[in-house]
Amino acid sequence: AQKVTQAQTEISVVEKEDVTLDCVYETRDTTYYLFWYKQPPSGELVFLIRRNSFDEQNEISGRYSWNFQKSTSSFNFTITASQVVDSAVYFCALPGGYQKVTFGIGTKLQVIP
Amino acid sequence: ETGVTQSPTHLIKTRGQQVTLRCSSQSGHNTVSWYQQALGQGPQFIFQYYREEENGRGNFPPRFSGLQFPNYSSELNVNALELDDSALYLCASSVGQGDNQPQHFGDGTRLSIL
Numbered sequence: 316a317q318k319v320t321q322a323q324t325e326i327s328v329v330e331k332e333d334v335t336l337d338c339v340y341e342t343r344d345t346t347y348y349l350f351w352y353k354q355p356p357s358g359e360l361v362f363l364i365r366r367n368s369f370d371e372q373n374e375i376s377g378r379y380s381w382n383f384q385k386s387t388s389s390f391n392f393t394i395t396a397s398q399v400v401d402s403a404v405y406f407c408a409l410p411g412g413y414q415k416v417t418f419g420i421g422t423k424l425q426v427i428p
Numbered sequence: 429e430t431g432v433t434q435s436p437t438h439l440i441k442t443r444g445q446q447v448t449l450r451c452s453s454q455s456g457h458n459t460v461s462w463y464q465q466a467l468g469q470g471p472q473f474i475f476q477y478y479r480e481e482e483n484g485r486g487n488f489p490p491r492f493s494g495l496q497f498p499n500y501s502s503e504l505n506v507n508a509l510e511l512d513d514s515a516l517y518l519c520a521s522s523v524g525q526g527d528n529q530p531q532h533f534g535d536g537t538r539l540s541i542l
Contacts, residue, residue, distance in 0.1 A: 319470075348528040350530065352533075357535055358516060358518075358535045358536040358538075359533050359534060359535045359536065360471070360518065360520070360531075360533040361533070362530040362531065362532065365528070365530055367528075406470055406471075410527035410528050411527060413484065413485075413486070415461060415473045415476055415484050415486070415527050416461075416473060416527060416531070417473075418470030418471050418472075419470050420468075420469060420470050421468075421469075421470050
């Protein structure tokens, strides 16, 4: 069965600090994708990134970076120089299985001005 | 391009009633998925429609039903509402049957059961 664990339920940081959101997953699939979504207070989930299991190269996009390590089944997400607009709930997600997409419980990030 | 729109935004019902939630998919998308998100939880997959056919169903009872129309918009129907059905219902659209495509979500319908 697919499983996604986000151990951090809530994180608070002061604006301009860096913050890393953790995600650990379980799957029996040999090839798979992983996603991160952001859910601001408005409710709409916004797609941030998709990575496949073949590509463990870390990626940086502006203030966002991702660290995918297949050996530890982790797909962590870092925001550099956090801003108040980054305040949201962040979900890690794993497609596959009868659930189609399995989401973690989410990490609520609060950036304090 | 038009994004995913859901209606209504908020709804209050009582136990035992029936409800219909609606979703218009993003232009060019032929797959619609529905999720239930309880407070403080991640979205839980209800079912998915691809080209008007059900293409997968999560662990929800038969009183949760749906359909997809030729224009790829979709409805979620819930019969015999229970208190535990209170949640945010999210619709997401994507392209194709594959689960590995990014999904585009609407703002959701917040359903409260009294």
